[in-house]
Amino acid sequence: MTFFKVALSNLKRNRVRTLLTGLSLAVSAATLTVVLALDRGYSSAVTDDLVNKTGIHLYITKEGCPIEAASVIAQGGLSPLYVEEDILARLATVADLEAILPFKLFAVTTDDGSRTDIFMGVTDAILSMKPDWRFAAGGWLKEDDSVVIGADMAQIEFLQVGQRMYNENFDREFTVTGILERTYSQDDGTFFVPLATAQAMVQREGKLSAVGLKLADISRMDLVQNQLRALMPADYFVLGSKELSEGILQFFGATRAIMIVMVFVAFIISVFGIINTMLMAVLERRREIAYLKCVGAGRLDLVRLITLETTSIALAGSAAGALLGMVLSPVAGNLLRTFLVAYVPSGPIARPEPMIALMAFILCSIVGLACSLYPALRAARIVPMEVLRND
Amino acid sequence: MTEHIIELHDVSKNYTRGVETVHALQEVTLNVSKGDFIAVVGHSGSGKTTMMNIMGCLDHPSSGSVILQGRPIEQASESALTRMRRSAIGFVFQQFFLVPTLTVLENVTLPALFSGNHTNGRSRDLLEMVGLGKRLNHLPGQLSGGEMQRAAIARALVNSPPLVLADEPTGNLDSRNADMIMELFEQLNRDGVTIVLVTHNADIVKHCERTVHIEDGRISQ
Structure with missing residues (x-):
C-alpha cells in the first residue's frame, strides 16, 4: 500500500474527468511541441536554404x-x-x-x-x-x-x-x-x-x-x-547570405509571436481547467478527506496525495501531448507552408526533435504540478470537525 | 489507582452561528478509564458529538482541560493533534467512510499508511477477526452495510489505538447487523480496548457498561 496507489485509485473514480484533465495538458504539450518544432524548423530551413547549402557568401541584387x-x-x-x-x-x-x-x-x-x-x-x-x-x-x-x-x-x-x-x-x-x-x-x-x-x-x-x-x-x-x-x-544592394536569412527570420517574428500567444492561451485554459477539476475532486471528497484527517492524515499527507493525483495526470497528459506534437509537427509544417506570406523555404519547416518534446514534457509537467498546489492546500485546510458536523 | 485514558475537566465549547453564540458544551467533566465501555446518549443537538470531537483531538475546547494518556492537549498544535489521532484513537462513524476504489484490505491499511507502515499483515488479521477474511479483495460497494461497518471497525483498530470513539456506529444498520456490530465491540472491549460510543438507541446502550447522559451541553447523570 503506497500513497501512489491511493492517488491512482482516486483518479479511477471519475475516469472521464481524469481523461479530460489529462487531455487539456496533452493539448498544451502538443501545441508547445508543434510551435517549438516550427520555430526551430523554419529558422533552420531558411538558414539552410540561404546560408549553409548555397556556398554563396554575398549577393548583388536590386x-x-x-x-x-x-x-x-x-x-x-x-x-x-x-x-x-x-x-x-x-x-x-x-x-x-x-x-x-x-x-x-x-x-x-x-x-x-x-x-x-x-x-x-x-x-x-x-x-x-x-x-x-x-x-x-x-x-x-x-x-x-x-x-x-x-x-x-x-x-x-x-x-x-x-x-x-x-x-x-x-x-x-x-x-x-x-x-x-x-x-x-x-x-x-x-x-x-x-x-x-x-x-x-x-x-x-x-x-x-x-x-x-x-x-x-x-x-x-x-x-x-x-x-x-x-x-x-x-x-544596387550587397546582401550577406546571413543578413538575408536573418531579415527573413525577423519577418517571421510576427508569425512566431502569434504562435507563442496560441501556446500561452492553451496553457491558461489548461491551467484553469486542471485547477477547477482538481478543486472539484477535492470538494466532492470533503467528508472522506475529513475522515482521512480523523485517522491521522496530516496536512502534508493530504498535500502529497492530491499532488500525486495531479502529477500522475500531468505526467501522462504531457507525455502523450509531447508525442502527439512530434507526430503532428510535420503536418503543421505543411499547413503553415500554405499560409506563409514571407519566404517559404524548400526544406521541411517543422523539425520535431526529441529535445523539443522533452522540453514540452517537462514544462507541462511542471505546470500540472503547480496547478495541484491550490487544490492540495484546500484539502489540507479541511477541518474534519466542521465537515462532519455540517455536511 | 485507575488509569485514565482521557480526562475532561470543566470543558466548555462555544460556537458562533451568525450573531448567536451556541454553548455546545458547558463545564463538562468526564474521566474515561482504561477498559471502559461507555455509551454517550442524548438528543440531537445535545452536545454529544462536540464532546466526541474534543475527545478525539478533532477540536479544541473553548475552556477547560483535556488530558489524553496523561498529556494535556487542549492547547496542542494541529500537527500534535494529528499525531495523537494516529497513535491513540480509532474512529468509527455511522457512514463508514470507506474509499470506494480501494479494496477492503487497502481501506483497512490506510491509517497505517499515514503512520509510515506500508505492510498489511495486521490488516489481514483484523479482517479475519471481524469475519471478513474472505472479503479482503472486495470493493466496499460489494459489501453489505454490516460488512462495511465491520471493515470500518477493523480500520479503526489497525494502529492499535487504546481508545475507540464510535459515533452512531449502528445508525445505518438493521437490527441484526447492529447486534453483530455491538457484539464485536463487546469482544474488543473484553480484549482491552477502551470504547466510547455515541448513540441515541436504547438497545445499543444496554451493551455498554456505563452510560453518560448529556443534555443541553451538560452531563446530566
Missing part, C-alpha cells in the same frame, strides 16, 4: 527588402528589377572574390497549376560554389541546350543522361547531360541550364536575377562588403 530578395534569389520570384550583366566587369576587379556566379532564376507553373518547375541559368562558377555536388550520372553542361537536373526532378520525370527533355512552356528541347546526387536542398528540384539559354527563355538577355559571390577569405566579409558597396551603382 532588391533591398530581404523577403523580396530571397524570393528572387532562391525561388525564382518575378521582379521588375534586374541586375545588369555589365556589372560583372566591375566585380572582376575585386581581388577578394574567389568566384562570381551571375544567375538567372525563374519558376514556371504548368497550366493546370499542378507543378512549378524552377530553372536556373548558371555559369561554370557554380561548380566552385557547390563543392559538395556529386553527379549521380553524366556530367556538367556542354551545349546551349544542355540541362543538369536535381535528383528529385530526375525521379519525377524519369529522366536519364542523354535523354531529350521537352518543355511545353518554352516549346524547347534540352539534352540531359548530368543528374545530381541528392543534396536535400532546393537544388534537388531545379533544372540547371546555361545562363545565356535561361536569359533567352524569358527574353531577358543581358539581365540577371542576382550575382552570387564566394569570398576567398570569409573573415574579410565586412571589408569586401564595404568595398563592393562603394563599387556598385547606388540602386
Whole structure:
C-alpha cells in the first residue's frame, strides 16, 4: 500500500474527468511541441536554404527588402528589377572574390497549376560554389541546350543522361547531360541550364536575377562588403547570405509571436481547467478527506496525495501531448507552408526533435504540478470537525 | 489507582452561528478509564458529538482541560493533534467512510499508511477477526452495510489505538447487523480496548457498561 496507489485509485473514480484533465495538458504539450518544432524548423530551413547549402557568401541584387530578395534569389520570384550583366566587369576587379556566379532564376507553373518547375541559368562558377555536388550520372553542361537536373526532378520525370527533355512552356528541347546526387536542398528540384539559354527563355538577355559571390577569405566579409558597396551603382544592394536569412527570420517574428500567444492561451485554459477539476475532486471528497484527517492524515499527507493525483495526470497528459506534437509537427509544417506570406523555404519547416518534446514534457509537467498546489492546500485546510458536523 | 485514558475537566465549547453564540458544551467533566465501555446518549443537538470531537483531538475546547494518556492537549498544535489521532484513537462513524476504489484490505491499511507502515499483515488479521477474511479483495460497494461497518471497525483498530470513539456506529444498520456490530465491540472491549460510543438507541446502550447522559451541553447523570 503506497500513497501512489491511493492517488491512482482516486483518479479511477471519475475516469472521464481524469481523461479530460489529462487531455487539456496533452493539448498544451502538443501545441508547445508543434510551435517549438516550427520555430526551430523554419529558422533552420531558411538558414539552410540561404546560408549553409548555397556556398554563396554575398549577393548583388536590386532588391533591398530581404523577403523580396530571397524570393528572387532562391525561388525564382518575378521582379521588375534586374541586375545588369555589365556589372560583372566591375566585380572582376575585386581581388577578394574567389568566384562570381551571375544567375538567372525563374519558376514556371504548368497550366493546370499542378507543378512549378524552377530553372536556373548558371555559369561554370557554380561548380566552385557547390563543392559538395556529386553527379549521380553524366556530367556538367556542354551545349546551349544542355540541362543538369536535381535528383528529385530526375525521379519525377524519369529522366536519364542523354535523354531529350521537352518543355511545353518554352516549346524547347534540352539534352540531359548530368543528374545530381541528392543534396536535400532546393537544388534537388531545379533544372540547371546555361545562363545565356535561361536569359533567352524569358527574353531577358543581358539581365540577371542576382550575382552570387564566394569570398576567398570569409573573415574579410565586412571589408569586401564595404568595398563592393562603394563599387556598385547606388540602386544596387550587397546582401550577406546571413543578413538575408536573418531579415527573413525577423519577418517571421510576427508569425512566431502569434504562435507563442496560441501556446500561452492553451496553457491558461489548461491551467484553469486542471485547477477547477482538481478543486472539484477535492470538494466532492470533503467528508472522506475529513475522515482521512480523523485517522491521522496530516496536512502534508493530504498535500502529497492530491499532488500525486495531479502529477500522475500531468505526467501522462504531457507525455502523450509531447508525442502527439512530434507526430503532428510535420503536418503543421505543411499547413503553415500554405499560409506563409514571407519566404517559404524548400526544406521541411517543422523539425520535431526529441529535445523539443522533452522540453514540452517537462514544462507541462511542471505546470500540472503547480496547478495541484491550490487544490492540495484546500484539502489540507479541511477541518474534519466542521465537515462532519455540517455536511 | 485507575488509569485514565482521557480526562475532561470543566470543558466548555462555544460556537458562533451568525450573531448567536451556541454553548455546545458547558463545564463538562468526564474521566474515561482504561477498559471502559461507555455509551454517550442524548438528543440531537445535545452536545454529544462536540464532546466526541474534543475527545478525539478533532477540536479544541473553548475552556477547560483535556488530558489524553496523561498529556494535556487542549492547547496542542494541529500537527500534535494529528499525531495523537494516529497513535491513540480509532474512529468509527455511522457512514463508514470507506474509499470506494480501494479494496477492503487497502481501506483497512490506510491509517497505517499515514503512520509510515506500508505492510498489511495486521490488516489481514483484523479482517479475519471481524469475519471478513474472505472479503479482503472486495470493493466496499460489494459489501453489505454490516460488512462495511465491520471493515470500518477493523480500520479503526489497525494502529492499535487504546481508545475507540464510535459515533452512531449502528445508525445505518438493521437490527441484526447492529447486534453483530455491538457484539464485536463487546469482544474488543473484553480484549482491552477502551470504547466510547455515541448513540441515541436504547438497545445499543444496554451493551455498554456505563452510560453518560448529556443534555443541553451538560452531563446530566
